[in-house]
Amino acid sequence: MNFNDLGDPQADLPGLDERRRGYLAELSDIRDEIADIERLGREASAFETEAKEQEARLASIGLMEHGHDEGHETCPVCESRLAVPVPTVTEIRNSLVGIQRQLSGVRRDAPRLQERTAALEGRRAAVSEQLRTVQRDIAQRIQDNERLRAAQNQFVEQARVAGRVAYYLENAGAATPSSELPAQIRQLKAELEALQAAIDANASEDRLATALNLVGRDLTAFAAALGLEHGDNPLRLDLKNLTVVADTNDGPLQLAQMGSGENWVGYHVAAHLSLHKLFRKRSRPVPGFLMLDQPSQAHYPPDRDQEGRIDGLEDEDQEAVRSLFRLLHEFTASLNAGMQIIVSDHVELLDQWFRDSIAERWRDDIALIPMSWLND
Structure with a gap:
């Protein structure tokens, strides 16, 4: 593009400014003339008022039209001599006619x-x-000039960049067939696409939906293994309310509506295991560690403790406690030491896998906090 096509940024401004000054001068002259006319009108009005008063006073001359047309040097009342002779009737009439003529002119x-x-x-x-x-034309011209000046600067910058690129291309050698540049370009493009996909909002929502579906699938499987109420329905995590929801034929049921305390403990354990499984499979930076304190309490309260034995419980409670610990044991084994679960409980099953998992029996004066710590 030719820079001359943009025009002179200062073109037309002198002429417009000259016209503006001319209009300002003309307005000043008009205001002065209007002020003079208004002043003349005020003076004429004042003169007319004064002349009307003189006319009214002189109108009384009509009473003397049969008098002598002579002046008087003595007062007709006291006969004293006047310093100034009284005008004659003719003179007074002439004055009245003159005043009337002036009023007519005004x-x-x-x-x-x-x-x-x-x-x-x-x-x-x-x-x-x-x-x-x-x-307005001046203001618009100034605004247009700013845009033209910006366009000129942009064209100059484009030309400068184009010149530098052309100079580089002229002096840069072509990549040899053995150059690693094409491979690096492909790698960078792939990384760029991966980053764009990572920050894409739709892709992020899709990944979240996929993660929730996987968690819901495992949650349903764990609930079925524990024999939880409504565990035969599809289960999912509700992120908005942070709870477990069962999708039944009659509609969704939240955790507070699903059974009693035994059921709630089982769903909490199942939800924790489902989340940790996803974290471990995807190598997420979440510690592979879970601590549970007396998960059997809902089935086996401490006041019914029989040295850890559960043979005194109802069959359903015994099976529920055994299923819970069996699920925890199998879960840790399935992740190949990628997960550690510590359970503090007063239950002691007779199964060998359970006995092999016991780290410490806190009985017979053996407590969580050693007595030596207290003595020290």
């Missing part, structure tokens, strides 16, 4: 003054509008 000039004032007001309005138009 009344005749008043409409012409009003017409001139109206014409000046109209001209002032027209010049004011022309002035506003010129000022």
